[in-house]
Amino acid sequence: MSRIAYVNGRYVPHRTASVHVEDRGYQFSDGVYEVCEVRGGHLVDARRHLDRLERSLSELRIALPMGRAALAAVLREVVARNGVKDGIVYLQVTRGVARRDHAFPAPGTAPSLVVTARRADMAAQERLAEQGVRVICVPENRWPRVDIKTVGLLPNVLAKQQAKEAGAREAWFVDASGHVTEGSSTNAWIVTGDGRIVTRPAENGILKGITRAVVLDAAKALGLVIVERAFTPQEAYGAREAFITAASTLVMPVVEIDGHTIADGRPGPVARDLRHRFHTFAEVS
């Protein structure tokens, strides 16, 4: 089955799908995106992803390109046309196409909308989760508005590449006060020696992950103790467990940080349990 993308009102072959060279996403990273998990052909937590999309757009004063119901229908159509059972659907909205000029284009310039979907190798993901992943820490160098899910991801790209070259899967940003903010494409968590689940509050320094929200719900329902506070890499090195979360990786155990083995070097029971139970708490539509 050949891949299909949605681009500004049309379903087109993925290999030739394109936007104009003066799209403001291309020129200025003037746009936002969402990544939603697809499971069994259904969208996972679409409501929360669309809520966050609306918030990101309103923070940047970009109009929602169509109503929410229509947008959800496009997401489903792209998933169906690509025959995706398990994987992700990606959507990107930019401020549209206009002559290159930093200030906003004329009112009425239509925002651009692109949607793609792709399959994930679930067996490979599960194998990775059985092993756990390595993380390195890097200095935080992003702008303060990381709460907006913009396509301006250059620091994240560089951090992820640095991690890859160091044989790690993720890079955790560390802020000027020495605390972990989040990963380049994930939220960061530890479990302390006394069993508390610790993750940074969503007020500043991180993207408010949808997977993070579902994991918080799951942990509460399971009677686990959660503390929303920042933690340092040093605390993480000595943690009982560590893990990362994102829609594309769900709950992924971390077994090594900056060369320090976490506990016995194997995925811990809290991360494993939250991963297994995740879909009991997520919304499927």
Ligand code: PLP
């Ligand atoms: N933090 C960053 C910087 C991200 O890019 C992502 C996901 O792309 C996340 C956290 C996790 O967010 P979510 O759980 O909504 O996928």
